[in-house]
Amino acid sequence: MRYLDEYRDAGLCRSLVESIEKLEPAPTALMEVCGGQTHTIVKYGIDRIIPQQVSLIHGPGCPVCVTPADLIDKACELGSRKDVTLCSFGDMMRVPGTDRDLLTVKSQGGDVRMVYAPLDAVRCAQETPDRQVVFLGVGFETTAPANALAVHYAHTHGVENFSLLAAHVLVPPAMTSILADPDRRVQGFLAAGHVCTIMGYKEYEPIAAEYQVPIVVTGFEPVDLLQGIYMCLKQLKEGRYCVENQYARSVKPDGNVSARDLIQKIFTVVDAEWRGLGTIPRSGFGLNEPYRQYDATLRFGLKPTHKDEETECISGSILTGQKKPDECPAFGITCDPEHPLGAPMVSSEGACAAYYRYRKGQLHQIGSSTAGR
Amino acid sequence: MATNENAGWACPKPVSRETHIQMAHGGGGTLMQRLIDDVFLQTFNDPSLQQHVDASVLKLASANIAFTTDSFVVDPLEFPGGDIGSLAVHGTVNDLCMSGAKPQFISAGFILEEGLDISLLKRVVASMKQAADACQVRIVTGDTKVVDRGKGDGIFINTAGIGLVPSGTNISPQAIEPGDCVLVSGDIGRHGIAIMSVRDGLAFEGNVESDSCGLVDVVQALIDGHVPLHCLRDLTRGGLSSALNELAQVSGYSIRLDEESIPVRDGVHSACEMLGLDPLYVACEGRFVAFLPPAEADHALALLHEYPEAANARIVGQVDEKRDALVTMTNRIGTSRIVDMLSGEQLPRIC
Structure with a gap:
């Protein structure tokens, strides 16, 4: 190709x-x-x-990995409501919250749908005006323009039954925090x-x-x-x-100017919680004042769940690079893609999932050398 | 004798004019009888069905028989390159072929959802008949049930199939030997991508058609050509990777693949890159892997290349002496990695 x-x-x-x-x-x-x-x-x-x-x-x-469990819990809560259709990107569906994931909510009768683009969720809202349609919008700066566009479209077309449950995070503050x-x-x-x-x-x-x-x-x-x-x-x-x-075939010094303009119009920089890393100041996007009516947290009065996360999972150390996946005692034993203890084992971009998928059978041979490097 | 006085009046004919399936279509009464007569018997047109008996009595040559069953649920019911009807025939026939059997008879049980458009059902049934004829099998018995609206997904089909296995045939995972080469009968992943491209919520533009097809002729060509087949396995939901992992586990041997030799069409490749999927895990419905001695590889490929459905057949790997039941792959840049069994569903990624 x-x-x-x-x-x-x-x-x-x-x-x-x-x-x-x-x-x-x-x-x-x-x-x-x-x-x-x-x-x-x-x-x-x-x-x-x-x-x-x-x-x-x-x-x-890995956007899936750093999304706080609290947000997944909120998504599960919304997905369980009779009056709500919850739309999500595919790989968020299997990410565990504190006690369940969206696929479980779906199997229990929740109207949870997988979409490929946030605008599909807005279209769904237009087609079902008697239901509330919520899009679970997570990701880094890469996905922010598409989510911003969904809110912008809903606003300009009067799609009032659409809202965004958002957890956008930004790369530079995370790099600074690591440094x-x-x-x-x-x-x-x-x-x-x-x-x-x-x-x-x-x-x-x-x-x-x-x-x-x-x-x-x-x-x-x-x-x-x-x-x-x-x-x-x-x-x-x-x-x-x-x-x-290095990636000059895709990246310009100023990036995609119209996408950035749209982000700036819809979002404002806020403090954000990262799964495994805690709260990092000015590291996320929240909805700007004129668009806050599309914030699902406000619309549904969602409260933080404050539940304790699985202690065995060392995702914080994985996400900051202090440990490699095969150094986790749960890796491949109590934690695998079918029964993940943490998000890095779920997402197609998670480090634990990558190690499990491509190296599982070889880890007993190479584990120590990989871990030690 | 018609008179002008009665012009414009007619006795309401009890003939089926329903355009959609009703609960009574499964109720055992006249509506069901008409559905069976008009849709199934007329289309499948098999003498054993015309006898209207509870069980068909069939003549089989004295030989071992292969017997299989399968159920089909697919959304949408019609997709580029096929529909649930042709899929049901191909799936059943191909399962029989994989044990070296020549398919003879299949059954067709339908679970229909109230409200189903009968013209859609007719298209599906006609497509089943066409597929069965192409695979030289007879649909000899069937059943219909109707479930309430909302309790089905349009059409579910269950099939069973019977095939004849020539004596002396031993095609099975236990017959896999170290050194065997692994042949794949065509480019992989087309069925899964074709379905995804039209599925609600994930639709994208593309020109990928399902690879759904019967494998009777190509497998028969290998058997008639005296290719010593050790094992055959059709690639279905979990794609190439899952089929090979199953065989590695049953045989105990490891299998090494070569990424560059695995045929994947550009349309499938692009869709996979876009959605974050691995073609090795994407479903096929008209492809199989064959394990055979390496000395027979060229002969087998030459036989397969005569058929359009196997025109892209290639040797993609080899069975290792190692008995750790792993599937590994040498990738394009010369390094090697594990090709694991699919865990859960492949889900399109965020970015």
């Missing part, structure tokens, strides 16, 4: 690995921010073909290519300068990741700490 096969080319990958080897990197820890990148790394074994002293830490950029940790291991970032496709990369420049880390905006295919790793290591070797763009 064009525009994909080129970036999975074995010869190009080999020559990039050779270029990385020629840099003779010192022991280095790089973090790939996005869960999509984590999956490519584990699926293609990128971490095993680069020099052993370069370790890849899996970052917090501000006195025990931080991360020496460079592969920034999330699709987040930057929307937002551009200028907001990363002060972070690179302040914390003295290279930040390379990176794509999602094996060639992208290897090139991103190479560019990061090269900066470190040369003592440079700046933002570079």
